[in-house]
Amino acid sequence: MLSRTETFSGGFADPVFDAQTAFRMLMDCMARPGEIGEVALSLSPPAPLGIAAGAVMLTLCDHDTPVWLSPKLSQSPVPGWLAFHGGAPVTPERHDARFAFFETKAPLPALGAFALGTQEYPDRSTTLIIEVASLKDGQPLLLRGPGIRDTAGIAPGGLPADFLRQWNENGALFPRGVDVVLTAGRQLVALPRTCKITAAAVAETPASEG
Amino acid sequence: MSAPDTRPAPGQDSAGETELAAYNFAYLDEQTKRMIRRAILKAIAIPGYQVPFASREMPMPYGWGTGGVQVTAAIIGPEDVLKVIDQGADDTTNAVSIRAFFQKVAAVRATTHTADATIIQTRHRIPEHTLQEGQVLVYQVPIPEPLRFLEPRETETRKMHALEEYGLMHVKLYEDIARHGRIATTYAYPVKVHGRYVMDPSPTPKFDNPKMHRSEALQLFGAGREKRIYAVPPHTDVVSLDFEDHPFEVQQFDRPCALCGATHVYLDEVVLDDRGGRMFVCSDTDYCETRQAEGHVGEMLATTATDREAAE
Numbered sequence: 192m193l194s195r196t197e198t199f200s201g202g203f204a205d206p207v208f209d210a211q212t213a214f215r216m217l218m219d220c221m222a223r224p225g226e227i228g229e230v231a232l233s234l235s236p237p238a239p240l241g242i243a244a245g246a247v248m249l250t251l252c253d254h255d256t257p258v259w260l261s262p263k264l265s266q267s268p269v270p271g272w273l274a275f276h277g278g279a280p281v282t283p284e285r286h287d288a289r290f291a292f293f294e295t296k297a298p299l300p301a302l303g304a305f306a307l308g309t310q311e312y313p314d315r316s317t318t319l320i321i322e323v324a325s326l327k328d329g330q331p332l333l334l335r336g337p338g339i340r341d342t343a344g345i346a347p348g349g350l351p352a353d354f355l356r357q358w359n360e361n362g363a364l365f366p367r368g369v370d371v372v373l374t375a376g377r378q379l380v381a382l383p384r385t386c387k388i389t390a391a392a393v394a395e396t397p398a399s400e401g
Numbered sequence: 402m403s404a405p406d407t408r409p410a411p412g413q414d415s416a417g418e419t420e421l422a423a424y425n426f427a428y429l430d431e432q433t434k435r436m437i438r439r440a441i442l443k444a445i446a447i448p449g450y451q452v453p454f455a456s457r458e459m460p461m462p463y464g465w466g467t468g469g470v471q472v473t474a475a476i477i478g479p480e481d482v483l484k485v486i487d488q489g490a491d492d493t494t495n496a497v498s499i500r501a502f503f504q505k506v507a508a509v510r511a512t513t514h515t516a517d518a519t520i521i522q523t524r525h526r527i528p529e530h531t532l533q534e535g536q537v538l539v540y541q542v543p544i545p546e547p548l549r550f551l552e553p554r555e556t557e558t559r560k561m562h563a564l565e566e567y568g569l570m571h572v573k574l575y576e577d578i579a580r581h582g583r584i585a586t587t588y589a590y591p592v593k594v595h596g597r598y599v600m601d602p603s604p605t606p607k608f609d610n611p612k613m614h615r616s617e618a619l620q621l622f623g624a625g626r627e628k629r630i631y632a633v634p635p636h637t638d639v640v641s642l643d644f645e646d647h648p649f650e651v652q653q654f655d656r657p658c659a660l661c662g663a664t665h666v667y668l669d670e671v672v673l674d675d676r677g678g679r680m681f682v683c684s685d686t687d688y689c690e691t692r693q694a695e696g697h698v699g700e701m702l703a704t705t706a707t708d709r710e711a712a713e
Binding site for chain 2: 206207208210211212214215217218219221222250252253255256275286289309310311312313314316318337338339340365366370374383384
């Protein structure tokens with residue numbers, strides 16, 4: 192049963208300035224993959240949606256953007272919360288979605304099932320927001336690509352099992368492809384499609400960004 | 402929300418009285434900002450690719466930087482410090498109007514110092530002072546499509562970008578060489594971004610092209626009339642197109658700035674009289690003024706100072 196309180200509360204306290212703060216942080220993270228952004232705003236999206244994921248949802252989703260929710264999220268109060276605060280339609284079709292949200296440990300479907308854009312319009316692709324257990328305590332990964340001077344390092348814990356293989360396939364489609372935002376509680380890391388990810392060797396320490 | 406918000410809302414005068422025409426922070430409504438923000442994120446994810454967006458009418462004519470203004474309005478916050486330049490100058494009409502616009506609708510702090518700004522909106526120049534991490538450079542772009550003057554049909558240029566078919570652009574540069582003996586393109590010089598998309602850097606002098614290459618700052622481009630947004634993330638390869646036997650080179654000036662003595666900067670020619678008198682000064686006014694304040698003296702500045710002393 193949907194809780195009405197959960198649906199109507201927990202949005203941005205100050206929609207104009209909170210959305211600007213959240214967007215600016217997300218934009219900086221998208222421009223500098225590997226940089227961890229922190230959402231310091233007071234919002235409380237209904238579980239199992241994380242705070243950072245909720246902030247991204249309220250910042251970017253509206254009636255122009257069909258949203259796909261993982262099975263668990265669609266059975267939670269999240270669709271009602273999204274409808275009330277964002278007004279975005281929820282779609283069951285992955286390739287129609289502009290944004291897709293996953294809670295922790297949600298199985299990751301094939302990235303190719305989401306909108307990848309076309310060769311003429313590669314921007315018409317889905318952005319996936321995937322909640323993971325942590326961004327610092329998991330498997331060390333090396334990132335390369337635009338926005339990164341040499342290499343950047345993240346260590347997401349609880350990344351979907353075949354994420355790296357799927358991400359490599361996604362990168363091969365460039366300029367088409369999906370973009371990903373990994374969220375963990377209040378933190379997030381953006382992975383634009385240009386980002387090359389390799390598993391860091393255990394002995395190797397990820398070079399810092401500067 | 403504990404403490405009362407002391408920020409004056411745009412559209413309210415100092416007495417707190419709401420005027421009839423009140424508008425949202427930074428002029429644009431929130432739905433428009435979200436649409437532009439989504440376009441900016443996709444533009445960053447696909448460096449150099451022109452993302453279509455639903456450009457709005459702004460309270461200024463097309464050609465006055467409506468694209469740059471919309472991009473700035475979508476990203477700016479109360480903490481930002483804004484600098485606006487037009488051909489390098491902080492004090493020309495376009496720069497003054499846009500700065501005043503944002504001071505009015507967003508109540509942000511403005512500066513002329515490149516190093517102090519968090520957002521720099523520019524028309525046709527990149528500041529001489531090297532941009533740092535955390536700064537955002539917003540370009541006002543008139544014609545975003547580098548292939549437009551070679552192929553007028555949008556459907557065709559879009560296909561050419563899709564197929565990475567940029568032979569026509571090289572033919573154009575080659576024709577320059579055949580006709581003039583060198584690549585005569587001096588502004589809006591085409592670049593290739595991240596080894597994929599050919600991009601128009603907006604009508605900046607090609608002198609500024611090397612500054613875009615692996616810049617620390619995020620570069621956003623807004624074209625209002627043509628309804629396109631594109632971006633170059635930091636640390637991204639931006640290579641000016643050229644040939645092995647005709648490598649890309651920037652403009653050279655045979656004299657230093659007449660006011661601050663700077664070399665290796667882009668100079669504007671200023672006509673002084675109708676008898677052929679002229680001077681060359683930094684196009685970047687902030688850079689020139691900072692150098693003068695540091696005690697650098699160009700040959701014409703020295704003359705004026707002496708003249709002034711003599712007159713007194």
